Amino acid sequence: MTFRILVSSGAALLLGASSAIAADLPIKAVMPPIELSAWQTELGARWWYSSGKVQKDLFGTSNTPSASTAVSRLIYDDLTGHSGELFGRVDHTTGFFVKFNAGLGSMGSHGKMNDEDFDPSAMGGTGYSNTLSTLRDGNLSYATADLGYSFITAPGAKLGAFVGYNHFFTQENAYDCVQQAANQFVNGCGVNTRAITESNHWQSLRVGLSGEFALSERLKLSVDAAYLPYVSFRGVDDHVLRNLRIDEIGDNGNGAQIESVLTYAVTDGWSVGLGGRYWTFKSNDVGARFQFLPGAPDATTQRTTFTAERYGMFLQSSYKWGDTTPPSAAVGFATKAPPLAVNWTGVYVGGQLGAGFGPKHWSDSIGSTTSLVNPGPPDFPPGTPRGLNVGGFGKSTPMAGGLGGGQIGYNFQTGRTVFGVEADVAFADLKGSHTIYSGLGGGQAEAHTEALGSVAGRVGYAVERSLLYVKAGGAFAVTDHVLDTSSIFTSNGAGCCRDSVRSTRLGWTVGAGLEYAVNHAWSAKLEYDYSDFGTQSITFPVNAALGLPRADIDQAFHVVKMGVNYKLDWGVAAAN
Known part of the structure; x- marks a missing residue:
């Protein structure tokens, strides 16, 4: 009995002392259990203000030597529009998720269309032609559906991968056609006359990364980046004034899509957000089947390439039910002391996925000249004089496409400042193409960048689990430049005058980004880079053989990408 009393008294004394000491210490009680839902659903609506471009390059008859000879180019530019969109995402505690969007809108009257025909391959000696039309009454629609898995789920954050499908449709209506050069046989049409309607369907397979990151109790950043390894294209070009229908079919395409949105939680369920997105598509080998209506037999099929871009900002509002992850406030324990800071120091490796775009300018000092060939039957009456090729058109090759790769780097943190170096x-x-040497009838300038890289220093400022940083350093690009003048010098034989020069160019890069530590090892980032490679003088064998001047080509790229990093805590774990 005495033993039991002593034990009870001692326990009471210890408990009393413990309670007194605890009252004087910082609060470190475990947070109450957070009730998580098996399902999380978010539904919302967006308004997307966007612009874009569609380019169609038409070559000679398919499966013949002239299939690589450019004969015409149509560029639909400044395709500004508005669209309404519904979107949603459903997550399960297993990590699987589905997400979707669907939008419908119109394109206004700010656009323009240039229709180029090259002499003599298309115009038969009457001179280079470039007509300008206005675009009105266009429309667009799109839909996306993805199935994914969040392989990392942490309080306030998700990081995963997905596969999915995207459908994108545009229709452009071109009115008027005013000759910008000097071809007298293509000299315009009525002011309110519809000349061409182009309808395009892009269907794409998507493979990508998706992340959601709580920057604070109410701010969240969401990022999606997708590569499109397979793009199917279907189009119809209706030349209304010529009673000509062109059916366009191609399956050899690819592209990229990236978007990000910053949302603010007004309440636990309702949030509003501001975001941006960029899409690029290309179809490299489209068959264009010509058919003159009504009832005429099909003409020959000509090889065609298509490219499209769409980009803009959007506003959104959404409502969420359920929560499959604890909130960001649950990272650790409640305490009066500051929460443990993220340690950014260490070596890391990772991957990236994104898109790049930018102009490539070619020098062109050739002025206007008379056509090199005599026009005549069967296309033109006997005695038709040679036309004038007006110089100065083209010269700029807009490039766009997807990219993916990896990076390795090292960070050193002192206080909230983080210094680092990264190689990627x-x-x-x-890819891109445009007209050059219009003063000789119009040639084809092409460029294809196959690799981009940089070595850069980084300086960042750490805020909770986020790192805001800037970077600067050196960059390189591996690019194939192609000059094709076979459309000009057809008398030498189709394909005689096409040459390619490959170069590795060095330049500089600057950028900025936000990186988020999902946990102690994994982080994700959204980054923008601008890289400039200056001017390079290239002498093509074609130029030398035909007495043309060398080409001075300058190049720069804008790149937007999503990255995922894994930190290798060599030595850190042992020290702890």
Whole structure:
């Protein structure tokens, strides 16, 4: 009995002392259990203000030597529009998620369309032609559906991968056609006359990364980046004034899509947000089947390439039910002391996925000249004089496409400041084409960048689990430049005058981004880079053989990408 009393008294004394000491210490009680839902559903609506471009390059008859000879180009530019969109996402505690969006809108009257025909391959000696039309009454629609898995789920954050499908449709209506050059046989049409309607369907397979990151109790950043390894294209070009219908079919395409949105939680369920997105598509080998209506037999099929871009900002509002992850406030324990800071010091490796775009300018000092060939039957009456090729058109090759690669780097943190160095390299498929030497009838300038990389220093400022940083350093790009003048010098034989020069160019890069520590090892980032590679003089064998001047080509790229990093805590774990 005595033993039991002593034990009870001692226990009471210890408990009393413990309670007294605890009252004087910082609060470190475990947070109450957070009730998580098996399902999380978010539904919302967006308004997307966007612009874009569609480019169609038409070549000679398919499966013939002239299939690589450019004969015409149509560029639909400044396709500004508005669209309404519904979107949603459903997550399960297993990590699987589905997400979707669907939008419908119109494109206004700010656009323009240039229709180029090259002499003599298309115009038969009457001179280079470039007509300008206005675009009105266009429309667009799109839909996306993805299935994914969040392989990392932490309080306030998700990081995963997905596969999915995207459908994108545009229709452009071109009115008027005013000759910008000097071809007298293509000299315009009525002011309110519809000349061409182009309807395009892009269907794409998507493979990408998706992340959601709580920057604070109410602010959340969401990022999606997708590569499109397979793009199917279907189009119809209706030349209304010529009673000509062109059916366009191609399956050899690819592209990229990236978007990000910053949302603010007004209440636990309702949030509003501001975001942006960029899409690029290309179809490299489209068959264009010509049919003159009504009832005429099909003409020959000509090889065609298509590219499209769409980009803009959007506003959104959404409502969420359920929560499959604890809130960001649940990272650790409640305490009067500051929460443990993220340790950014260490070596890291990772991957990246994104898109790049930018102009490539070619020098062109050739002025206007008379056509090199005599026009005549069967296309033109006997005695038709040679036309005038007006110089100065083209010269700029807009490039766009997807990219993906990896990076390795090192960070050193002192206080809230983080210093680092990073090397990255990406395989790229950035392509573009445009007119050059219009003073000789119009040639084809092409460029294809296959790799981009950089070595840069980083300086950042750490805020909770986020790192805001800027970067600067050196960059390189591996690019194939192609000059094709076979459309000009057809008398030498189709394909005689096409040459390619490959170069690795060095330049500089600057950028900025936000990186988020999902947990002690994994982080994700959203980054923008601008890289400039200056001017390079290239002498093509074609130029030398035909007495043309060398080409001075300058190049720069804008890149937006999502990255995922894994920190290798060599030595840190042992020290702890």
